[in-house]
Each structure stands twice: as C-alpha cells, then as structure tokens.
Amino acid sequence: MAFYDRMMSIDRRIIFLSVGLAVAIPIIVPLGFPVQISEETMNFYREMAALKPGDIILLSFDYEGDVMAELNPMAVAVLKHAFSRGIKVIAITTYAGGTGIAERLLTEAANRYGKTYGVDYVFLGYNPDWSGTMLRLGESFKATYPTDQYGKSVYEIPIMKNVETYRDIALVVSISGSALSEYWAIWAGGRYGARVISGNTAIQAILIYPYYKAGQIPGFLGGLKGAAEYEKLINAPGMGIRGMDAQSVAHALMLAFILVGNVGYFLFRRAKRREQK
Amino acid sequence: MAVTHDLGIWVAGILTLAIFSFLYKDNPFYRFAEHLLVGVSAGYYLVQYFFSAAYKKLWVPVFQEGHHVLLVGGILGLLMFTRLFRRTEWISRYPVAFYIAAWAGYVIPSYIQVRILQQAQDTMFNPRGMPLGEALSALILLIGVSTTLIYFYFSAEHRGPLKTLSKVGITFLMIGFGATFGYNVMGRVSLLIGRFQFLFTDWLGIVH
Structure with missing residues (x-):
C-alpha cells in the first residue's frame, strides 16, 4: 500500500481513540489555555x-x-x-x-x-x-x-x-x-x-x-x-472554562487529521497524473 | 478519587459506556442502551404531552372551568386521528388546513418584517462619516449578499459578468459552509466533553 493510501485510509477507530484521548487528557490534567472574549x-x-x-x-x-x-x-x-x-x-x-x-x-x-x-x-x-x-x-x-x-x-x-x-x-x-x-x-x-x-x-x-x-x-x-x-x-x-482546554486540543487534532487527509489526496492525484503520462 | 454511591449516576455511567462501545463496532450492549433510550423517551414524552396538552389545556379549561369554546380545537385535534383509517383519512385534511392557515397568518407578516425587510435594511449603509473598518465590513456584507443572490438567480444563463459575480457569490457561500463546519465540529466535541466531564467528575470522581 502506497504512503498516500495509508494517509487517506486511517482506521476510523484510531481517529475515535485519538479524539477521545485529546478530550479526556486535558479534562484530567488542565492546561490552562487563555480564554479570549468575543x-x-x-x-x-x-x-x-x-x-x-x-x-x-x-x-x-x-x-x-x-x-x-x-x-x-x-x-x-x-x-x-x-x-x-x-x-x-x-x-x-x-x-x-x-x-x-x-x-x-x-x-x-x-x-x-x-x-x-x-x-x-x-x-x-x-x-x-x-x-x-x-x-x-x-x-x-x-x-x-x-x-x-x-x-x-x-x-x-x-x-x-x-x-x-x-x-x-x-x-x-x-x-x-x-x-x-x-x-x-x-x-x-x-x-x-x-x-x-x-x-x-x-x-x-x-x-x-x-x-x-x-x-x-x-x-x-x-x-x-x-x-x-x-x-x-x-x-x-464553571463547566465552560473547564471544557475549553479539551476543546482546543481536539480542534488541533482535527486540523491535523484534515491536513493529513488532504496531503494524502494531493499525493494520490499527483501519482495518478504521472501514471497517465 | 471518590467514586459515587449514587445508583442513578452508576446507571448513567454504564449506559454512556454502552453507547460509546458502538465506536468500536455494533454490539448487544449498545443495542440495549439504544432501545432503552427509545422506550424511556417514548414513555416520558407521552406522559408529558398528555398532561401538559390534553389535560391542562383541554380537560381542565373545558370540564372544570367551563371554557367550552376550546372544544372546537379539541375536536379538530381528534380529527387528526382519522388518518389512521383509509376510509376516513380525508377528514384529517380539515384540521391540517386550519393549522396551515393559522400558521401562515402568524408567520408571513413577521417573517417579511424581521427576516427580509430588517435584514435587507442592514445591508444598506452610508459610508460618509463611518469608521474605515466598519465601512469595509459593511461593503463586504453588501457584496456577499448581492453576489450570493446572483448565484441563485436562475432566470438567465450565467455568462460574462453574471458568471463572474456568481463565482464571487459561491466563494462567499463556501466561506459560510466552512464556518458552519467549524462550528459543527465545536458542537460535537462539546457534547463529548460534556460526557467525559460527567464520567470523570460525577461518576468516577477523578476530577473535582
């Protein structure tokens, strides 16, 4: 299996587990990210x-x-x-x-x-x-x-x-x-x-x-x-502030997954184009 | 760590884990929790609706307080049950027609006022004397609304300037969808945070 294929086909259970850990750990060990007022x-x-x-x-x-x-x-x-x-x-x-x-x-x-x-x-x-x-x-x-x-x-x-x-x-x-x-x-x-x-x-x-x-x-x-x-x-x-660390870590993880999926997709498209030539 | 002795919290904690187990794969624990939720919800809502609507809003005013005019609404409501039988199904159209007419009467004037006129008014601005940032923001809003409306204008083929403007419109739409997706992620993660806070705080007592 090519590297880009692996990037695009991560087992959904790995994603669930990662998101679970990204949410659970900051709740148990608060990181104290600042809260900006909108x-x-x-x-x-x-x-x-x-x-x-x-x-x-x-x-x-x-x-x-x-x-x-x-x-x-x-x-x-x-x-x-x-x-x-x-x-x-x-x-x-x-x-x-x-x-x-x-x-x-x-x-x-x-x-x-x-x-x-x-x-x-x-x-x-x-x-x-x-x-x-x-x-x-x-x-x-x-x-x-x-x-x-x-x-x-x-x-x-x-x-x-x-x-x-x-x-x-x-x-x-x-x-x-x-x-x-x-x-x-x-x-x-x-x-x-x-x-x-x-x-x-x-x-x-x-x-x-x-x-x-x-x-x-x-x-x-x-x-x-x-x-x-x-x-x-x-x-x-209260519960809002306590949840924001977990929210930030989970968002960073999601961004990472979106990035990995997109990079994988672009590599796949490039490989396809090369094959056609 | 102070695990709770509250039986209700234990039941909620175990059922939460049973629902989470679906993330690995479908299993009998998940299905049990799911069916339990459906059954309990159906019972809860039936009782709530019966007492808050049929009893408090119809039975008490009509039979205990003498507001007999409410029987008209009660009868219209009962006619909805005629849908259950094919031969009498047509009768249910009368309460439905009544409901739609009343709803349209309620909604149309308010919608036009609040959702169309006031919203359209907000896109109009006079840049004279406006701070630069505010004027720029108002201009972007005006361009966004206008070009998005052009994108949904289907009475002429999108060619030339119309095509360019509709492309600008779709860019605004994409930005809107992106923001919606971002908020969606935040919402779903918040629900997970809420469950984990319950498990770690109320149930297991790991976090205080």
Missing part, C-alpha cells in the same frame, strides 16, 4: 449587566438533554449573574424534555444564592406549541400560563403580580439548541418589541449572526466557547 459574548454580558436589581428577565430553556453539555453552562452562568445582582427570573421551557433540566438548574442556583421561590424566581414549566406560547405571552402572561409548573395559580405568585406582557420583562434570554432563538427574535422581538439575547449551540450560532449583525439579537453566546467567555466575564468559572 464581541458577541461581551455584548451579551453588557445586556445582562445593564439590568437593575429588581428587573425581571424571562429565561427560556429551549433545549433538552441532548445538548445540555453545551447549554447547561450558559444557563447556569445566566442564573448566577442574575441572582448575584438581585435580578428576578421567570423561567419557562419550550421543550417537554427541558422541564427536568430547568427545574434542577433553577433550584441549585436559587439555593446557592438564597433565593425564594415565587418571590425571586418562578418556573412556569412547559407549554405545548412554542409558537403559540411566544405569541400569546405578548398578549398575556397569565392567560398563557394560568399556573406554574406545580399547579399554583400565577395570581398567587408575588413575582407575577405586575407581569402582564413582554413590556414588563426587561430582557428575554433564550438558551436554545434549535432555531427557537430566531423565533424569539421574530415574534417577541419583531412583533412585541421585547429585547432578546440568546445562548446557542455551536451549530446554531452561525445562524444567529445575521440577527446579531442587524441588532435583532444584540448579544449571544456561541457554543461552549461562548459559555466559557461569559463565565470568565462574570468571574464564575
């Missing part, structure tokens, strides 16, 4: 930092377990930032599978900062049909969610007392593993004038740029890197 993350941070104590944000958990590795660090950081500054949180989820995740993260953050359920935060739970939910919240929060996740009437929940529509919400924060951040921008932002920022999986982040560029989403966090940058800005290192 403009999008800085603007996300500025939107959050501009809120005053007592302001209310709507935090939408637009994801399920499949992408929680990327999005949990963002949601945790948003909750830490909000609770540490006395900002109140109304949380919802647009995915049935997001209920357990939202409940756990809210409870952990609230316990850490000594926040009271119903006064400092509330979890309204899952509502079927996310599009109808986004639109109806613009008409009435209380009609959209007559009760919280645990069946208590929203009329008996103090934080909900003065919340009628998006006008009473300082900021909508969508943490999303799908296109739902775009829909928040389209409906909550475009139709009802709510200010929307988002945290997105890396795959979705690329689709957020046009909205960011046009000012429809004034700040966003892109993937685990965005989470790490935000953790650094709020001085609360």
